[in-house]
Amino acid sequence: KPKAIIIGAGIAGIAAAIRMAIKGFDVDVFESNAYPGGKLAEINAEGFRFDAGPSLFTMPQYVDELFKLAGKNPSDYFKYEKLDEICRYFYEDGLEITASADLNKFAHEVETKTNSTAQEVNTLLKKSETIYEVTNRVFLERSLHKIKSYLHWDTLKSVFRFGQIDAFRTQSQANQAFFKDKRIAQLFNRYATYNGSNPYQAPATLNVIPHFEYHFGAFLPKKGMYSITTSLVKLAEDLGVHFHYNKKVAEIHYKAQGGKQQVEGITCNGEFINANIVISNLDIWFTYKNLLKNFAAPKKLLQQERSSSALIFYWGIKGIHPELGLHNILFAEDYKAEFDCIWKEKSIYKDPTIYVNITSKHIENDAPEGCENWFVMINVPANNGQNWDALIAQARKDILNKFNRILKKDISNAIVFEQILDPRSIETKTGSYQGSLYGNSSNNQFAAFLRHANFSSKINNLYFCGGSVHPGGGIPLALLSAKIIDQDF
Ligand code: FAD
Structure with a gap:
């Protein structure tokens, strides 16, 4: 059998592993963490379960497709529900909008409560x-x-x-x-x-994005977002894929052959491992910087502006808070000022838009009885060496004040568990350059053309998948990056 090596067990790496196994390759996945999923990971502590990264699940058909391709029944591995409510929006002036998945209901609510x-x-x-x-x-x-x-x-x-x-x-x-x-x-x-x-x-x-939610729908996996990772890993293993954890790949090897370079394999823990094809699921920036050190990197592509990052408080909260649903947004009063602060000053805005995701509203065991698991996230700039400790301490106060103003509740006394993720730890835990969540930003109309291709034009049989390459970040697009590679086989 021909051999395929996948570097990184992020969602696109796992999808690529499944696709290559189906195409008849002997597949090995090398992952530097002790667990699969990269950004799509989970936290379990003190009776609370949190999805560590993504919380919005759209286009589940791209996940189902992988089970079907393997001749399996998707629901034997992975179950999810379509949400009736997409998001609750809270404004400083007291306006509250519940965006129902039923478009007529949502449009009617907008008409009755606003000037639109x-x-x-x-x-x-x-x-x-x-x-x-x-x-x-x-x-x-x-x-x-x-x-x-x-x-x-x-x-x-x-x-x-x-x-x-x-x-x-x-x-x-x-x-x-x-x-x-x-x-x-x-x-x-x-x-x-x-x-x-x-x-x-x-x-x-980018106004294309609401179509994903309002036409195809917003979904929640029955066992939480992390079950996307675990069920796909299970499928991959059933197809014979070998996962190697705590294995940080150090180098991609290639040699000249017939006037072009040809991929040869990788080095991991000082050992050379050969392969016919290598697929890197790393952030493309680190693929070139660390794994292809002596290779001329495409500087222009790599210098594109990165997408924003996030600051997340995983809070175990005492009490049940019925005014909040699964997905909630507490909007900044001056949205433009918030984005100016993030993108121009590269700092955290004093009145940040807060996203709160509470899976225990739907998944019973995600919090102890009488408690909720709050994933509280704000948008922040990518890491450029800011004084994060000071910024995070201030943001925590500003977030609690905003909850006070909008929900009329002092949440600070209800926090019984806390863990924090910030741009620095996103970079160290998932290998994302500057802790950006989605690779390059889409802040100009040429961004779609300025993402790295899914293959190397200089090294035969070297491929790239994941949120930092074409077609972009987010679970659906990361899965599509693996599908595009598959079209070559
Ligand atoms: P990644 O998750 O980036 O994983 C790459 C893997 O490579 C990691 O496991 C890493 O450990 C491994 N690795 C790195 N270096 C090496 C090495 N040298 N050797 C071996 N392995 C290595 N998307 C959505 O669709 N909806 C959301 O709601 C959403 N919210 C998000 C919220 C947060 C806080 C974050 C962080 C992301 C969010 N995203 C969301 C984005 C989404 O998580 C990513 O686009 C997607 O998971 C990226 O997958 P990936 O395949 O690029 O791999």
Whole structure:
């Protein structure tokens, strides 16, 4: 059997391992942590369970597809539910919007509680659908870096419709035009943060993202987000994939052959291990910096602005808080000032938008009786050596004050467990350059073309998957990066 080595057991690495095993390769995955999943990990402590990273699950069909490809029944491995409620939004002026998955209900709520109309919501979501139709096949499911992708009829059709993807104004400009009520524009501007970008800079093409939630739906795995990782690892193992944990790969080897370089294998713990193909799931920045040290790196691509990072407080909370649902947003009053602070001052804003995810609302054993597991996250800049300890101490106070103002509750006394993740620990735990969550930012209209390809144009049989390469960050796109590699076999 030909041999494939995957470096990193992030979600894309696991997906690539499954796909290569199905294609008949003997697959070994080398992971530097003691556990699989990378960013898609979990924390268990003092009776609380937290998903450490992603909490929003969209496009579950990309996960199911892997089980089906292997001839298995997805629900034998992995179960999830479609959510009736997408998110609860809280504003400083007292407005509360519950975004129902039922579009009519959501649009009606917007119309009755704000100066915007149901029609405005429907128009935005129609636009969102159009952008999806034009971009899906071109940007998401194929390599942007191969001529044959452009010769495809679907691609050509999309190229003729490029004018419809709204790339020449910012997302915030578009949403200001769509919505009379600036609070609803703010609600839709937030989608830029789904890939770590700034709605005041990023193209309105990012208005494609609401389509994922309102058309395909928002979901929650029955056993929490981490079960995406564990069930795919189980599938991979059933297909014969070998996972090697606590194995940090030090180098990718290649040799000249027929006028081109050819991948040969890797070094791990001082041992050379040969392979016919190598797929790196590392952040592309570290793949070049650490594993291909003597190779000329594509400097321009690697110097792109990184996406934002996050500060997360995992709080075990005493008491049940019915005003909050599974997903909640407490908005900053001045959203523009918040993004200016993150992107220009590279600091944490004093009135941050707070995201609270509470899986114990749906998953019984995620918190002890009478308690809840709060994942409290704010957007922060990528790590450039800021004084994080001081910034985190201040942010903790600002967050608690905001809960006080909006929920009219002093949460500080209810915290019975606390753990913190910040840009520094995101970098050390998951190997993400500067702790960015989604690789490069999408803050300009060319960003989609400036992500690294899923293959090396200089070294044969060396491939790249994961959130830092094409088509981008987030679970669905990371899974698609493995699918694009698969198209070569
Ligand atoms: P990663 O998760 O980046 O994993 C890479 C793996 O490589 C790691 O396990 C690492 O240990 C390993 N590695 C590194 N160096 C080496 C080496 N030298 N040798 C061996 N192994 C190595 N996405 C969503 O879709 N929805 C969300 O709600 C969401 N929220 C997020 C919230 C947070 C706090 C974070 C951190 C991310 C979030 N994301 C979300 C993004 C999503 O988690 C990522 O895009 C996705 O998980 C990236 O997967 P990946 O395949 O690139 O691998």
